[in-house]
Structure formats: C-alpha cells, structure tokens
Amino acid sequence: MYPDPRVVAFIDEHFVPVRVHVKENADEFQRLGSRFGAQWTPTTLIVDAEGNEQHRIEGFLPAEDFLSQLKLGVAKAAFARNDYTNAERLFGQVVDEHPGTEAAPEGLYWAGVSKYRATNDPSALRETARAFRERHQESSWAKKASVWNA
Amino acid sequence: MATATRQIQWRSDFDTALKDAKGKLVLLDFSAAPM
Numbered sequence: 001m002y003p004d005p006r007v008v009a010f011i012d013e014h015f016v017p018v019r020v021h022v023k024e025n026a027d028e029f030q031r032l033g034s035r036f037g038a039q040w041t042p043t044t045l046i047v048d049a050e051g052n053e054q055h056r057i058e059g060f061l062p063a064e065d066f067l068s069q070l071k072l073g074v075a076k077a078a079f080a081r082n083d084y085t086n087a088e089r090l091f092g093q094v095v096d097e098h099p100g101t102e103a104a105p106e107g108l109y110w111a112g113v114s115k116y117r118a119t120n121d122p123s124a125l126r127e128t129a130r131a132f133r134e135r136h137q138e139s140s141w142a143k144k145a146s147v148w149n150a
Numbered sequence: 151m152a153t154a155t156r157q158i159q160w161r162s163d164f165d166t167a168l169k170d171a172k173g174k175l176v177l178l179d180f181s182a183a184p185m
Contacts, residue, residue, distance in 0.1 A: 008156045015177035016167045019160040022182040032164055033180060041182040049171040070177075077175055 004063035007070070014074055015046075046073035054080055068098035072107060079110065084118035087111075105139035108132065112145065 011017055020029045022041060032038070036045055036053060046055040055073030057066065075090035091114055094107030112128025115121075125148035132142040160179070161167050167176050 005156065008158055011158055011177060012156065014174060016171050016174050017158050017160050017177045017179065018162065018164045018167045019179040019181050020162060020164070021185060022180070024185050025162050028162060028164065029180065032178065036178070038180045041180050043180040045178040045180075047168070047176040047178050049168060049174075049176070051168055054175070074175065 004067070007063055007067050010067060010070055014070070046070070046077065048077055048080065052080070064098060065101045065103070068094055068101040068103035068107075071098070072103045075107065075110065075114075079114055079117075082117075084114045088114035088118060099135075102139075105132070105136035105141040108136060109141040109145055112148075 019025075020032055022029050036047075038045070040058060042058075042060060044057040045053050047053055054077040055069070057069045057073075061069065071090065071094045075087050075094060078084075078090055079087035088111050091107040091111035094101075094103050095111060098104055098107075108128065108131060112124055112131075115124035115128075125145075129145045129148040132139075132145045136142055164176070164178060
C-alpha cells in the first residue's frame with residue numbers, strides 16, 4: 001500500500017503511522033473502529049496527539065489525491081490548534097500543489113478562513129470568494145464561499 | 151545501481167503511538183489489504 005515515494009516521504013515527515021488490519025489486528029480493529037466510527041476499509045484518519053480526529057479519508061484514492069488529502073489533514077490540524085498563520089500556508093500548499101484534486105477547493109476555502117482568523121480582516125473572505133469566481137466554480141466550496149461576495 | 155525503496159514503518163499500537171507523537175500527528179489506517 002502507498003508505494004508512491006511522495007506519499008511515503010510525507011507520511012514519514014508528518015505522522016506516526018498506525019495500521020489496524022481487519023484480520024491481523026481484529027480486536028484493535030473492532031475497538032478503534034467503534035471509537036472512531038470507522039465502518040469501511042480503507043478508512044484513514046488523521047488524529048492529533050490528544051486523540052481527536054482532524055481529518056478522514058474513506059475509500060481508495062490515487063496517490064495524487066491521497067497526498068492532497070493528507071496535506072489537507074495536516075492543515076486542518078494546524079487550524080484546530082488555532083495556528084491560523086501556518087494553517088493558511090498549509091491550505092495554500094494544497095491549492096497550489098494539487099490543483100486538480102477535490103482537496104484544492106476545500107483548501108482554498110479554508111485558506112481564506114484561516115487568513116480571516118489570523119488577521120480579523122473580512123477582506124480575506126471577499127478575496128476568497130473572488131478567487132472562486134476564477135477557479136473551482138463548480139465545487140460545493142465555491143457555493144459556500146459565495147456568501148462572502150460583497 | 152540498486153536503489154533503496156522507502157517503506158512506511160507501520161505500527162499497530164495506537165495508544166502508545168499517541169503518546170509517542172511528540173509534535174506529529176497519528177495516521178490511523180483501517181485496512182483489509184493483504185499484509
């Protein structure tokens with residue numbers, strides 16, 4: 001699993017990787033599956049050191065999409081610990097480095113929210129709405145950002 | 151020339167992994183893939 005060297009390197013840098021196998025670790029699979037509500041395999045969770053789920057990837061994804069989701073999770077974790085400046089940077093990396101994935105519009109949305117939280121400047125939200133008029137127009141995130149149009 | 155292929159060093163001890171995280175996040179993978 002995950003033979004793509006970019007995925008392996010990113011996991012190595014950012015995560016302590018834990019795998020519970022439905023057969024090989026049946027008891028742990030049942031315990032943790034119940035705790036986190038994991039109903040299907042593969043399900044991949046990004047969990048912070050306090051044991052809180054920060055992001056969830058359900059089902060198989062090709063390497064590019066999977067990597068973009070991992071980066072989205074790292075950015076969400078920064079947002080969750082109120083590290084909005086880093087969160088904006090990390091969400092921005094998802095947008096810039098994986099523009100063709102579903103993570104990109106979600107990253108664009110949350111980059112705007114992160115900037116707003118970091119600066120308390122509502123123009124960050126208007127700029128985000130403007131950016132959605134130029135890209136990812138068909139995404140649900142564009143619809144969510146449309147309320148920020150001045 | 152042979153090239154080394156990096157592999158993910160999966161663990162199966164979630165609770166200990168949380169304690170060991172130290173600034174990292176835990177990637178918890180529920181899998182049915184062949185081991």
